[in-house]
Amino acid sequence: DIVMTQSPDSLAVSLGERATINCKSSQSILYSSNSQNYLAWFQQKLGQPPKLLLYWASTRESGVPDRFSGSGSGTDFTLTISSLQAEDVAIYYCQQYYRTPYTFGQGTNLEIK
């Protein structure tokens, strides 16, 4: 199985500041035939299902604010929130959908400082 490891486990950032979450996969999730990274980022607020933010590592889902961006390739990826808003308080998960079982990172709890 591909193991997804996020860092940090928790993060406190001031409103308007940048938040950065890292995600590392135990093997490459870059498919050479189409040069795509099979990585998604999700946001989960308390008592709600996860919400898809980004797929293909850096493509924003429709309706997701442009302060959310993704980068990275191969085994190392980053989710960046450029200017933290109060409504961004949530747990964030990365996920690989390259090989089954489709595995998630352990989550990063993002709070306001």
Add this chain to the structure above:
Amino acid sequence: QVQLVQSGGEVKRPGASVKVSCKASGYTFTTYGITWVRQAPGQGLEWMGWISPYNGDTKYAQNLQGRVTLTTDTSTSTAYAELRGLTSDDTAVYFCARERPCGGDECLLPLYWYYYGFDVWGQGTTVTVSS
């Protein structure tokens, strides 16, 4: 609008079975897969499996193989997840989500290069296993 609506919460005894439903609307049910993910209290997300409503193909997580069965009813656009031999470790919120119309290595074929999934989720169904 596209949505997945799940059945209500369940309380089961250890050793029992549970069957959770997920009714799709707002899109053609057979043109996407359905995946199931569960989340134990205070824990992360665990992928359980995938099913194609088009042809019934399935993929299961190895640790649940033999205890879980995914099915669909295309006449009602409803997907089901049945879990047998329940233990307290199965206490969790169970989510369905819309997925790509392919499973496993099939998704690496050029036909599926522009599909992505997990874009629509059900609201979750709480299953509690307790004696």
